[in-house]
Amino acid sequence: MANSEIHRASTTAPVNIAVVKYWGKRDANLNLPTNSSLSVTLAQSDLRTHTTASCSSTYTTDTLTLNSAPQSLSSPRTQACLRELRSLRAALEDSNPSLPKLSPLPLKIVSFNNFPTAAGLASSAAGFAALVRAIADLYALPQSPSSLSLIARQGSGSACRSLLGGFVGWNVGTAPDGSDSKAYEVAPAAHWAELRAIILVASAAKKSVSSTAGMQATVATSPLFRVRAAELVPARMGAMEEAIRRRDFEAFGALTMKESNNFHATCLDTEPPILYLNDTSRAAIRAAEGINKAAGKVVAAYTFDAGPNAVVYYVEGDTERVAGSFKRILANVDGWDGDRGWAVQGQGLEGAIEESTAEALKEGVSRVILTGVGEGPMKTERHLVDEKGEEVLNMEGS
Amino acid sequence: MANSEIHRASTTAPVNIAVVKYWGKRDANLNLPTNSSLSVTLAQSDLRTHTTASCSSTYTTDTLTLNSAPQSLSSPRTQACLRELRSLRAALEDSNPSLPKLSPLPLKIVSFNNFPTAAGLASSAAGFAALVRAIADLYALPQSPSSLSLIARQGSGSACRSLLGGFVGWNVGTAPDGSDSKAYEVAPAAHWAELRAIILVASAAKKSVSSTAGMQATVATSPLFRVRAAELVPARMGAMEEAIRRRDFEAFGALTMKESNNFHATCLDTEPPILYLNDTSRAAIRAAEGINKAAGKVVAAYTFDAGPNAVVYYVEGDTERVAGSFKRILANVDGWDGDRGWAVQGQGLEGAIEESTAEALKEGVSRVILTGVGEGPMKTERHLVDEKGEEVLNMEGS
Incomplete structure (x- = not known):
């Protein structure tokens, strides 16, 4: 050597x-x-x-x-x-x-x-x-x-x-x-390969509170948080695993939404309050509620991390009802041109999303990302350091 | 007769x-x-x-x-x-x-x-x-x-x-x-006649969930609510009465804000979630936080009922620091022309409210109302029904 x-x-x-x-x-x-x-x-x-x-x-x-x-x-x-x-x-x-x-x-x-x-x-x-x-x-x-x-x-x-x-x-x-x-x-x-997600990326709003600082403030100051950590989450872990095992989207979706809201509730209960959800997030929630109402069951399940972007889960068979309903409104933003995007007709569920909600989404969503459940880390021979130890340009393309 | x-x-x-x-x-x-x-x-x-x-x-x-x-x-x-x-x-x-x-x-x-x-x-x-x-x-x-x-x-x-x-x-x-x-x-x-409030009226956003329907949904579905009702509020009632008795604005204000956030947290934890706070409300919270930071103590205390309008309490001696900081930004909206409004110079605390927060307030606040603590119902001889039993025009003026 x-x-x-x-x-x-x-x-x-x-x-x-x-x-x-x-x-x-x-x-x-x-x-x-x-x-x-x-x-x-x-x-x-x-x-x-x-x-x-x-x-x-x-x-x-x-x-x-x-x-x-x-x-x-x-x-x-x-x-x-x-x-x-x-x-x-x-x-x-x-x-x-x-x-x-x-x-x-x-x-x-x-x-x-x-x-x-x-x-x-x-x-x-x-x-x-x-x-x-x-x-x-x-x-x-x-x-x-x-x-x-x-x-x-x-x-x-x-x-x-x-x-x-x-x-x-x-x-x-x-x-x-x-x-x-x-x-x-x-x-x-592979157990539930049909699970899809559309991410509604909210227009450049810098995260104001870092997750690390935010979560420690919540632990220290929110009287509601201890109930969440000690009682609610343990019960929800079991229910969520069961919903996934049974591929029960209605149970999975209802719990996903409830859980996201509960998390953001404890953020709001923090001193000073942490408000990650903005008017675009609110509109995404209303849109998902409208889609579910029009579908007669939970077909769209939103969740929000420590920021305003909505991630909306659905199953492949509901692509048109869920992603299609968003494309109906947001056809002009980036993100529909990939393989997954072309497959979305954009008819959606007519009237599922109220006009004021649609306006808020048009105003606040800068792009969508269509994705789904996937694999863990994968080895690749495409190295970003060449044989001489120099950084190479990223050759990935898109 | x-x-x-x-x-x-x-x-x-x-x-x-x-x-x-x-x-x-x-x-x-x-x-x-x-x-x-x-x-x-x-x-x-x-x-x-x-x-x-x-x-x-x-x-x-x-x-x-x-x-x-x-x-x-x-x-x-x-x-x-x-x-x-x-x-x-x-x-x-x-x-x-x-x-x-x-x-x-x-x-x-x-x-x-x-x-x-x-x-x-x-x-x-x-x-x-x-x-x-x-x-x-x-x-x-x-x-x-x-x-x-x-x-x-x-x-x-x-x-x-x-x-x-x-x-x-x-x-x-x-x-x-x-x-x-x-x-x-x-x-x-009269015990604390110096207590004032500025109401930031958010641009026409109809309340989407009535209080009655909303609160019953919270009771029925929010796991965090029972903690609020059974544990938090009873303790807070005593603390709030004590702060009022002592005319301790810092204690009154800190608890007022915490309490409003806790209430809205349980609304968000409701199924489906109730979101009364919008981007204008968020900006009002950030503005009050900025004012308090610049003042070095709690001089502005926001609270929100079942809607996006912020009510910000302060004491008369802090009129300029609190109402003045809002007038600095919102001088063009209605509500500054009454007796209380004329008394607000509008210098405020320079730099207390960040630019992005100020922009959001300018965009979302349609008028302010300047008010303060006051008396209960008062008898008046100005009758709205005349001696013949006919409704009269309201003669109140402003």
Whole structure:
């Protein structure tokens, strides 16, 4: 092995959108949550982070770029991820002296997101999942995705769920060291491959309160939050897993909406109040209610993370009723031109969405993203660092 | 006494804005609440209902007009008020045969609101308080305002609080017949006459969910609501009364804001969710937060009823810091031309309200109303029914 060899591994990792929300840490250093949560991993054809991890003695220090811009690696959270991954590699090297000594080498990590970061979509989950998965592959670590999720969790809580595909739970755990607070598979993507989502991206509204600061304020000041964490979420985890197991969209959808509203209620009950839902979000809620009323049952289920963008779940058979009803109004915005978009006729349910609601959506939605349930991180040979250790242009295309 | 005599009594009654919110009925027929509440009665120079109650054998049936438009008296709630008032009068007549027999005579009730009903300000409280007070005066009933509040409560829950001035509590009560669920004086207006309020009236947005329907949905579906009703409000009533007794604006203001947010959190936690706060409301919250930050303490305290209009309390000495900061931005809207408005310089606290917040307020606020704590219903000789029993034009002027 030449001393100047460049070791590389590349992966893509998905975004996930929770249907039982993570909000509140019981330990900020270890990123241990106050309650369990459950998410749907979204297809990487639509939204993904592509990351190459490389190491070489020719590098002088650890570096990270995201969309070609240098990023700091100095946060305690990122350092915790790197430290734990290096430690696992060092243990491998100790047990097998024939392995190359990668653990002491500087890392060069190069990442690209294929979605607009300005869109306010939570990219940290995909980002940390890709970082952990790529370094784990670089180091040929034998740990399962669930074990690796313990490391990703320390980078960004919800990142732990992006290490698996399909329907993913994150167990709150009880161990003080966090060793049982990790992601687990509720069902693979193939179990309910018909699950789709349309994301209504609200016009550039910068998130005013960071999730980390916001959730700790909620834990500290909201008297309603303790009921949510201690009583409601535990019961809802079981009900949500059951709905997914049975592919019961009405149960899944009703609980998804109720759960999103409950989470945002505790945000509003925070001192000072956290208001992520804006008039566009309100209109998305009204639109989904109108669609469900016209359909006579729950066919559209909205949920909102820590921002105004609506994610509306539906099943493939209801594409026209749900995505079609939105296309009827929002045909002029970006996002309908992909494979999934062309398949939406845009007839929708006539009259399902009231005129004032339609106006608010037209005014406030800047683009849509059509997606669906998808797989966990995937290895790729498309490296973002070339054989000489130089960052390459992202060759992904769209 | 001529048989054709027209008996008349007239009153004006105030609006009240709760600082501990009424939301949820434990008995819909008797309008019994799930929790106690507390409000500030607002000055009638700014907002009032003027009502004349008259009775005469020349009338053929009970009638009511509001702002010259005929209104139905057939609702069970209105009927309950009329029945109880007549019954009290009949008891008086039985005990004193020299009294004119008014209780069997048809009633003609004429009301005017001096505030724009389209503004979305809760007018039912002032309306029912004026109706009950005017008929009680017509009938020369000896009952105290607190006793009469039992009757007004059956018309519209929060109306019971408008029968008293100043700072008014409404006890949740425990009696099944509601006989202890009535208004009581926490402190008269003179106790803290410096308390002011600016109302930011949001541009014509019709209330989408009626209070009555909304609150019952909350009681039925919000798991967070029971904590509010059973635990939080009882503790907050005591703290709020104490803050008022001590004229401690910082304590009063902090609790007022927290309480409003808690109430709206349970609305959001309702199924389907009730969202009264819009982007204008959000901006009002941010503006108050900016003013308080610039002042270094709580000088502005927002609260929202079942709609998007912000009511911001402050004390007279902070007029410039609070109302002035709003005038700085909103000098072009209506509402600054009265006595109170002229006194506001409009310098405000420079930089207290962020540019984006200011823009949202300019876009969403259609007028301001400057008011303050005030007195309960007041008798007036300005009758809205003339001596011949005909409705007269409202002679109030502004």
